[in-house]
Amino acid sequence: xxxxxxxxxxxxxxxxxxxxxxxxxxxxxxxxxxxxxxxxxxxxxxxxxxxxxxxxxxxxxxxxxxxxxxxxxxxxxxxxxxxxxxxxxxxxxxxxxxxxxxxxxxxxxxxxxxxxx
Amino acid sequence: xxxxxxxxxxxxxxxxxxxxxxxxxxxxxxxxxxxxxxxxxxxxxxxxxxxxxxxxxxxxxxxxxxxxxxxxxxxxxxxxxxxxxxxxxxxxxxxxxxxxxxxxxxxxxxxxxxxxxxxxxxxxxxxxxxxxxxxxxxxxxxxxxxxxxxxxxxxxxxxxxxxxxxxxxxxxxxxxxxxxxxxxxxxxxxxxxxxxxxxxxxxxxxxxxxxxxxxxxxxxxxxxxxxxxxxxxxxxxxxxxxxxxxxxxxxxxxxxxxxxxxxxxxxxxxxxxxxxxxxxxxxxxxxxxxxxxxxxxxxxxxxxxxxxxxxxxxxxxxxxxxxxxxxxxxxxxxxxxxxxxxxxxxxxxxxxxxxxxxxxxxxxxxxxxxxxxxxxxxxxxxxxxxxxxxxxxxxxxxxxxxxxxxxxxxxxxxxxxxxxxxxxxxxxxxxxxxxxxxxxxxxxxxxxxxxxxxxxxxxxxxxxxxxxxxxxxxxxxxxxxxxxxxxxxxxxxxxxxxxxxxxxxxxxxxxxxxxxxxxxxxxxxxxxxxxx
Numbered sequence: 226x227x228x229x230x231x232x233x234x235x236x237x238x239x240x241x242x243x244x245x246x247x248x249x250x251x252x253x254x255x256x257x258x259x260x261x262x263x264x265x266x267x268x269x270x271x272x273x274x275x276x277x278x279x280x281x282x283x284x285x286x287x288x289x290x291x292x293x294x295x296x297x298x299x300x301x302x303x304x305x306x307x308x309x310x311x312x313x314x315x316x317x318x319x320x321x322x323x324x325x326x327x328x329x330x331x332x333x334x335x336x337x338x339x340x341x342x
Numbered sequence: 343x344x345x346x347x348x349x350x351x352x353x354x355x356x357x358x359x360x361x362x363x364x365x366x367x368x369x370x371x372x373x374x375x376x377x378x379x380x381x382x383x384x385x386x387x388x389x390x391x392x393x394x395x396x397x398x399x400x401x402x403x404x405x406x407x408x409x410x411x412x413x414x415x416x417x418x419x420x421x422x423x424x425x426x427x428x429x430x431x432x433x434x435x436x437x438x439x440x441x442x443x444x445x446x447x448x449x450x451x452x453x454x455x456x457x458x459x460x461x462x463x464x465x466x467x468x469x470x471x472x473x474x475x476x477x478x479x480x481x482x483x484x485x486x487x488x489x490x491x492x493x494x495x496x497x498x499x500x501x502x503x504x505x506x507x508x509x510x511x512x513x514x515x516x517x518x519x520x521x522x523x524x525x526x527x528x529x530x531x532x533x534x535x536x537x538x539x540x541x542x543x544x545x546x547x548x549x550x551x552x553x554x555x556x557x558x559x560x561x562x563x564x565x566x567x568x569x570x571x572x573x574x575x576x577x578x579x580x581x582x583x584x585x586x587x588x589x590x591x592x593x594x595x596x597x598x599x600x601x602x603x604x605x606x607x608x609x610x611x612x613x614x615x616x617x618x619x620x621x622x623x624x625x626x627x628x629x630x631x632x633x634x635x636x637x638x639x640x641x642x643x644x645x646x647x648x649x650x651x652x653x654x655x656x657x658x659x660x661x662x663x664x665x666x667x668x669x670x671x672x673x674x675x676x677x678x679x680x681x682x683x684x685x686x687x688x689x690x691x692x693x694x695x696x697x698x699x700x701x702x703x704x705x706x707x708x709x710x711x712x713x714x715x716x717x718x719x720x721x722x723x724x725x726x727x728x729x730x731x732x733x734x735x736x737x738x739x740x741x742x743x744x745x746x747x748x749x750x751x752x753x754x755x756x757x758x759x760x761x762x763x764x765x766x767x768x769x770x771x772x773x774x775x776x777x778x779x780x781x782x783x784x785x786x787x788x789x790x791x792x793x794x795x796x797x798x799x800x801x802x803x804x805x806x807x808x809x810x811x812x813x814x815x816x817x818x819x820x821x822x823x824x825x826x827x828x829x830x831x832x833x834x835x836x837x838x839x840x841x842x843x844x845x846x847x848x849x850x851x852x853x854x855x856x857x858x859x860x861x862x863x864x865x866x867x868x869x870x871x872x873x874x
Contacts, residue, residue: 246502246506251498254502255502258502258505258506258509261505261506261509262505262508262509262512264509265508265509265510265512265513265516266512268512268513268516269512269513269515269516271516272516272517272519272520300519301516301519304468304515304516304519307468307472308471308512311472311475311508312505312508314479315475315479315501315505315508316505318479318482318501319498319501319502319505322482322486322494322497322498322501323498325486325494326494326495326498329490329491329494330491330495
């Protein structure tokens with residue numbers, strides 16, 4: 226059940242992100258990017274396996290002793306954490322950049338940016 | 343790698359003292375080159391070289407910890423970056439106005455080098471993603487560096503595209519982890535070669551690698567993912583464009599070669615692609631057949647789009663940016679050939695061809711972009727219509743540019759000749775007439791835009807801009823050193839070929855790669871992973 230919900234959530238996030246990405250407003254484009262990267266994160270987390278964790282899913286702990294707690298796969302969590310940090314930094318940078326675009330072009334409308342050289 | 347990081351941090355701290363910072367930056371660049379040379383010697387070129395070396399970060403055994411691997415392929419790529427990096431760094435010290443030396447230019451430069459180095463060395467898919475981001479973050483800022491309206495705009499599209507690509511990369515990585523239970527490339531190769539033993543269902547991997555392929559194609563700038571290149575290259579400072587074309591592009595190529603041949607080559611996945619009305623287009627027992635077919639189309643389109651686009655540009659950077667697209671096509675084509683062919687000999691030859699061509703492209707394109715930088719800082723313009731008669735104004739610069747153009751065209755005894763020759767040789771041995779026609783067309787287009795650029799900017803009557811130009815000696819010196827390197831590679835091609843040969847063997851020999859990284863067998867640790 227969780228799997229279906231998660232799949233639906235990932236799908237919905239991607240759809241929303243793509244929709245925003247195709248808007249004319251730069252800020253919405255940045256929002257779209259942020260949402261898509263969040264969707265990728267959720268997806269990544271789901272890839273760790275939704276089944277209740279067992280000792281088998283943590284080979285590092287399994288290799289180090291007998292008392293392995295029941296736990297989910299920790300690797301995907303580490304991956305997602307890294308991905309979140311990177312995505313966050315990138316989104317901040319994109320926002321600053323869009324502000325700069327606004328300053329220099331006096332508009333946030335993609336179609337007005339055009340190909341002025 | 344540590345050297346670059348130290349250089350980056352040191353130059354970050356020394357911002358108050360611009361002269362010291364430049365000194366430290368140059369020392370860092372030199373140290374980097376020395377380390378790369380040492381790696382080349384001890385890992386690959388020395389008589390009893392092991393062929394590969396690994397470092398398990400934190401002493402975790404391979405599939406769990408972070409692995410750094412140097413083998414022939416990585417070493418070959420690193421060497422290209424080191425040569426170009428030094429040239430670009432020396433060039434930077436001359437071209438930047440005083441205010442920029444105080445800014446974050448040099449630290450960023452080193453972070454860019456750090457990202458590229460990391461991407462070449464890592465033995466783990468997720469770390470590849472992280473290093474990509476390190477490299478991209480630095481390159482975003484360089485694209486926006488001049489801060490004019492069109493630069494911010496170019497940077498915004500560049501950032502948006504790459505953020506999207508990063509998300510796709512994550513999807514691919516996540517999917518591969520779920521399918522195979524590992525992200526370590528050696529472990530991945532091992533598992534894919536024998537899916538039965540690990541209880542895997544490897545079929546989805548083909549699709550997931552196609553996702554990754556699109557990401558790498560964006561980095562490499564292959565058609566249909568080429569659209570960001572012209573604006574971004576025009577917006578970045580020329581010496582950075584040289585690095586973007588020479589180094590970050592090669593990261594995309596490297597990733598394609600590494601994943602296709604080292605990781606996927608032995609994968610036991612039958613693929614078949616049938617188009618209604620045409621019949622079976624692609625069939626084979628490994629994902630390589632599929633990747634090869636896709637790469638063929640991309641490479642062919644790149645050669646044509648890049649060549650035709652370059653002929654019509656009105657600024658030198660524009661010509662070079664489009665030519666970059668075309669040249670990457672020339673690199674990707676032998677890779678595609680290697681992926682589709684069944685003969686081991688031809689596959690080896692094709693990979694060597696791709697690597698030699700990549701080396702030539704790095705040197706020649708680096709030289710040309712730096713030459714444009716020299717022209718720009720001398721005359722203040724790079725529009726072809728404003729230039730003319732540069733040959734009389736600065737003969738050394740003209741010689742440098744001439745050598746670079748000829749290397750692109752592929753005239754012996756320059757490095758370009760061997761690149762072109764090997765690519766043609768591979769195509770001829772594959773006995774593919776359309777391929778040869780395509781390569782010929784691409785070469786003719788190269789000749790067309792190279793001569794056009796040359797005629798318009800270096801010959802003819804001197805314009806006002808050229809008349810008032812003051813050429814910087816050091817900048818031209820760097821250009822000439824690179825030109826000498828191109829001639830040297832062409833004349834003394836034997837050792838270079840051996841190096842490329844070793845690199846190709848390393849790329850194709852996934853068993854050696856697996857042995858070097860030595861991932862723990864699943865039997866040692868129970869089942870491990872794959873609980874989905």
